[in-house]
Amino acid sequence: MARDVVLAAVSLITASARNVALAEQAYRYQRNDSRGKGPVLLEALGEFGHGLWPCFFEEEWLPSETPDGTEQGYGYRLCGLEILQRRPSCIVYSFGSNDEFDFEDAILARTKCTVRIFDPAPSKSSHPLAPAVLPVALGRTDGLEMLRWWAQSLPTPTPTRTLQSLMREFGDEQIDILKVDIEGGEHALVGQAWPRVGQLVMEVHLQPRFTFDIGDLRRLVHAAEAADLRLFHIDRPWKYCGCRTASGVW
Numbered sequence: 001m002a003r004d005v006v007l008a009a010v011s012l013i014t015a016s017a018r019n020v021a022l023a024e025q026a027y028r029y030q031r032n033d034s035r036g037k038g039p040v041l042l043e044a045l046g047e048f049g050h051g052l053w054p055c056f057f058e059e060e061w062l063p064s065e066t067p068d069g070t071e072q073g074y075g076y077r078l079c080g081l082e083i084l085q086r087r088p089s090c091i092v093y094s095f096g097s098n099d100e101f102d103f104e105d106a107i108l109a110r111t112k113c114t115v116r117i118f119d120p121a122p123s124k125s126s127h128p129l130a131p132a133v134l135p136v137a138l139g140r141t142d143g144l145e146m147l148r149w150w151a152q153s154l155p156t157p158t159p160t161r162t163l164q165s166l167m168r169e170f171g172d173e174q175i176d177i178l179k180v181d182i183e184g185g186e187h188a189l190v191g192q193a194w195p196r197v198g199q200l201v202m203e204v205h206l207q208p209r210f211t212f213d214i215g216d217l218r219r220l221v222h223a224a225e226a227a228d229l230r231l232f233h234i235d236r237p238w239k240y241c242g243c244r245t246a247s248g249v250w
Helices: 017-031 081-085 102-110 162-171 185-189 214-226
Strands: 003-013 059-062 076-079 090-094 113-118 143-147 156-161 175-182 199-204 229-235
Touching: 003 076, 003 214, 017 076, 059 102, 076 199, 076 229, 090 102, 102 113, 156 162, 175 185, 185 199, 185 214, 199 214, 214 229
Parallel strands: 090 113, 090 175, 175 199
Antiparallel strands: 003 199, 003 229, 059 076, 143 156
């Protein structure tokens, strides 16, 4: 049975041409079985920490610990954060805050990035970032859709926007980090025209809490790969399994 997983993917533009060629060969070999029938590693996501693409820079968790400081390795796995730290500016899109701003706070503390936050649910937080949250959901089109904001909630009329539309509104030519944790809404990315994304961190929601299955996961990964993103980390959501497992980089 499929269970929720966290995926992290990095753009091919982060490595040299020679390294890309070598890593791509290894990536494709591991992603396909000996009979050429497709990505068998995606069928084995019960195994924690299958990093498929070698991050050519240091990997780290962000934020690095739980809000109470008791658990190391909490949050999202990033590749080459030090590169963004050296840049005078960068862009981060964060879909799904749920009044928890640890990731966004860590990005702002470590980089000079502009962080854009999107969540349709009304905020009840007094956090300084709460007023900046744009109340829209990621969708297949610009419009109004009936969406569940959480797994157990009822469908609610929700304003939706595509990535391309939001980028045009803000005048962003690329997204350096795209974080997506939107209770099944991430599957709306399949079939969209992906913009230029440097790095993707995404919680993918699957059965039994949602109707999406391993086939939906495969389609989402293929969409990311078509946008020149490569998986370098797979894990279970910390908040559901109560644990954190190390990533293996192939």
